[in-house]
Amino acid sequence: MHFYPFSDDRGAVDIPVHVIVHEHLRTAALCLGVAYGSRDDPATAGGLAHMLEHVLMSSPRRGTFGVAEQVEWLGGEANAQTGLETMLFTAHVQEQYLNEVLGSLTQAVLRPRWDKAYVEQERGAVQQELAAMQADPSETVQDAFLARLFGAHPLGRPVGGTLPEVSSMSMEQIASVHETVFLPAPMVLCVVAPRPPEGLSAGERSLRPRPDNAHLPEPLAPRERTGVVWPEEFAWVCVGGRAVPAGHPGAAAFQVLSTLLGDSPSSLLYQRLRRDGSLAYMFQSWYRGYAEAGAWRTMIGLEPENGPAAVDVVLGALEELAGAGPKPEQLGAAVRKTTTSLLQESEGPLDLAKLTSSRVIAARGPWSLSGETAALNEVTVDDVRRAAALVLEAPQIEVRPAVAE
Structure with a gap:
């Protein structure tokens, strides 16, 4: 085990490091994961985490040059992403630039230079990004679904915030949150490269504990299927419910449930939505686990006249799985498909760095690819039954574009 000792006149930070050496590589990938996201935004400043990322x-x-542009000039790529509970800062370069980029990335994230001109420049970029997302029903339906699923809980807030919130936050407010909330958060660095970077120290460093700000969302009431109002144009619908939190023993069953009801030709929804009913062409299902709870959903793009039947198909498939469970051959195919997708995600250096950092942050401790694949292969019919039944305890339905009810 290693850690990266970062220090300057403002203090020292030891960041746990996972080094994955693949000697055949000619590039190096870095991912600095931080257990901080939009759920940590101030009550009146939604989107601050996303703004901070920019x-x-x-x-x-x-x-x-900012670090993103510096990495591009070196021929690589750099990016960052903000989620509800996690921020990831990434870079992928030729291996000879590994040490230079590691120093630049950590300096940029931990000790930024605050400049009002650049804050205003990025505010404009974020405003344009939000405007584009708010014009896309496939994006707004997901925010609406999570808002319904988690209500006033911080997990129900849109990651990007709103245009008024982004417009009103000051540089001083952003800098203060960076100092008081972002920097004390748990962090982990993953490096996938042909050799370890210079400057690491040998020794064990655990993730810093996350502040205990967790609280359970309020109980949900099921939303009736007949309460959905469909627009006149092409629409996106999310159907799903709450799931287990990250790190729960039942999380693997929700991943398998997503494959059983995913867009693969072997899934139940593919057979019923596309092949048998010709109700939809675009659909996918996925699970996300968070500190207090999780979310499982199917998102479907369809013509509005197909909407009621498609929702019935999704809920009917969930009811079938919650009752009898999947057939053994269906479960076996879904487990293999889910495992293959995970393994494919781990085969690129940058994807593996992001996967490792995000999983360690979510688990708040050790994670391994072999451990997750083993958990997937241990999922049983009863595990899937329980997962589907939990979603059906209070199923929620959201449609966009929205029309007045």
């Missing part, structure tokens, strides 16, 4: 990657450290 500023950290774009504001210049020295001269005129």
Whole structure:
């Protein structure tokens, strides 16, 4: 085990590091994961985490380049993403630039240079990003679904916030949250490269504990199918419910449930939505686990006249799985498909770095690819039955574009 000792005149931070050495590689990938996300935004400043992400990657450290542009000039790629509970800062470069980029990325994230001109520049970029997302029903339906699923709980807030919130937050407010909430959060660095980077220290470092700000969402009431109002144009619908939190022993069953009701030709929904009923062409299902609870959903793009029948198909398939469970051959195919997807996600250096960082942050401790694949292969028919039954305890339905009810 290693850690990355970062220190300057403002103090020291030891970041646990997972080094994955593949000697055949000619590139190196880095991912700095931080257990901080939109759920940590101030009550009146939704979207601050997303705004912070933009500023950290774009504001210049020295001269005129931010870290994202610096990495691009070196021929690589750099990016960042903000979720409900996690931020990931990534870079992928030729291996000879590994040490340089590691230093630049950690400096940019931990010790940014605050400049109002660059904050305003990124505010404009974020406003344009939000405007584009709010014009896309496939994006707004997901925010609406999570808002219904989690209500006033922080998990129900949109990651990007709203245009008024982004417009009103000040540089001083962003800098204060970075200092008081972001920097104390648990962090982990994953490096996938042909050799370890320089500057690491040998020794064990655990993730810092996350502040105990968790509280359970309020109980949900099921939303009636007949309460859905369909628009006149092409629509997106989310159907799903709450699931187990991250790290729960039953999480693997929800991953398998997503495959059983996914867009693969072997899934129940493919057979009923596309092949038998010609109700929809675009659909997918997925599970996300968070600190207090999880979310499982299917998202479908369809013509509105197909909407009621498609919702009935999804809920009917869930009821079938909650009752008798999948047939053994269906379960076996779904487990193999889910495992293959996980293994494919781990085969690229950058994907593996992101996967490892995000999983360690979510688990708040050790994680291994072999452990997750073993958990998937241990999922039983009864595990899937319980997962489907939990979703059906209070199923929720959201449609966009929305029309007045």
